[in-house]
Amino acid sequence: ADEPAQEFKAPVLCILGHVDTGKTKLLDKIRHTNVQTGEAGGITQQIGATNFPDYALRELIAKLPNMKIDIQIPGLLIIDTPGHESFSNLRSRGSSLCNIGILVVDIMHGLEPQTLESLEMLRKRNIPFIVALNKIDRMYGWKPMQDEAFFTTFNQQDENARDEFMRRARETVIAFAEKGLNAALYYENPDPEEYISLVPTSAITGEGIPDLLGLIVDITQTRLNKFIKYSPQLRATVLEVKVIEGLGTTIDVILANGEINEDDTIVVAGFEGPICTNIRALLTPQPLREMRVKGEYQHHKSIRATAGVKISAQGLDHAMSGSQLLVAESEDVIPYLMEEVQKDVAQIFSSINQKGKGVHVQASTVGSLEALLEFLKESKIPVSSINIGPVFKKDVMKAQSQIEKGNKKQYATVLAFDVKVHQEAVEYAETNGVKIFTADIIYHLFDQFTKYVEDVKR
Ligand code: GTP
Ligand code: MG
Ligand code: NA
Secondary structure (H helix, E strand, O other), X not given: OOOOOOOEOOOXXXXXXOOOOOHHHHHHHHHOOOOHHHOHHHOOOOOEEEEEEHHHHHXXXXXXXXXXOXXXXXXXXXXXXXXXXXXXXXXXXXXXXXXXXXXXXEOOOOOOHHHHHXXXXXXXXXXXXXXXXXXXXXXXXXXXXXXXXXXXXXXXXXXXXXXXXXXXXXXXXXXXXXXXXXXXXXXXXXXXXXXXXXXXXXXXXXXXXXXXXXXXXXXXXHOOOXXXXXXXXXXXXXXXXXXXXXXXXXXXXXXXEOEEEOOOEEEEOXXXXXXXXXXXXXXXXXXXXXXXXXXXXXXXXXXXXXXXXXEEEOOOOOEOOOOEOEEEOOHHHHHHHHHHHHHOOHXXXXXXXXXXXXXXXXEOOHXXXXXXXXXHHHXXXXXXXXXXXXXXXXXXXXXXHHHHOOOOHHXXXXXXXXXXXXXXXXXXXXXXXXXXXXXXXXXXXXXXXXXXXXXXXX
């Protein structure tokens, strides 16, 4: 069917903040999902994306008593990021892709290290953002009113709970002032361009979420309206690379502008050189479903910005997240596009030891691999080789080559993050003096390895 040309494309909204402030839980509340409880250790270790349609926004915002917002955007594409300190690469990637941000602050803790780091990222890129002052349900004696707008619930709280809230909100304003920033509760904000708006929320009770989304919609449609018009010029970035059962290696892509079609020839950066391939399936998760959680996918012939898209194609095994995705309109532009995509990703290779000394590192996604590499670099643990996906015998053999080369014994190690290790690989390691450490939390891996190094020294 012929659709009328869209005025607006969905703005990309990125959620940032210190670990455990409630970023994922807020999204769970909005989506009616349960992603956070399924995370290892309750921490986010991947970047996520959710296509959020306008009808869902309309439903949530309807609770606002004094605000009539005419929703013109077709929805939001929401990016969730990890708050743990190891993942600044993913915070940086998320913030580089977004039009607007929500910085989540735990009202019980105020400004924390990754709050400030995220704040810097947003300011450096000139991205407008608001603050969700989260966990208001933890005020002593708070009487929750599920999913209500802030004033509706605030007005019926006891004086003690109201006082505690006002005191903590004031403390947060002062903490911002100490960083040289003006902040105000959003309903008292004298100038939203000068003052950061604080929106009180609870991810557990849903209180304040209507206010939060109402404000986001309002800001995107007024202050940002120039930046969220659809244009056909393709702009797409690979968010994650991962193996999905039944689909093989897939890439999760943020389509920020333009259109992608089912049989397009695409070009992305890769660990072993640029990749040119034909799209086999063009998929999206169901609306309101997190892309990083395996689920049912919708198939498309063609997708227009803005969208979080999963692409399955041959040859994506060594694709790199963070790469731009380009579409080749003809054969002869392919070499040029290949050169183009590979330029941006030179960074990750700088983590690999030039003399071939160091451990072998393996992770479930390129994003987590990058975080792990960054972490190992800071910890001065050299890395000789890397891979994505389950650990096979051939990966163990790479670690084994450290012994043959006469390098330190502890380098004959596989550090495997959030991936399966095949039985054959385990057996091969045992008989050939290779250690395999596995963990589903990055810093546990580091702890195991450090302990091992000390044991070897003894
Ligand atoms: P990372 O992604 O690991 O940085 O954490 P996060 O910011 O996504 O926080 P997450 O959603 O994992 O929540 C952390 C903890 O805080 C969980 O135990 C949540 O149940 C709890 N929590 C989150 N929001 C609220 C809230 O509004 N009220 C209360 N009482 N608890 C909350
Ligand atoms: Mg999270
Ligand atoms: Na968490």
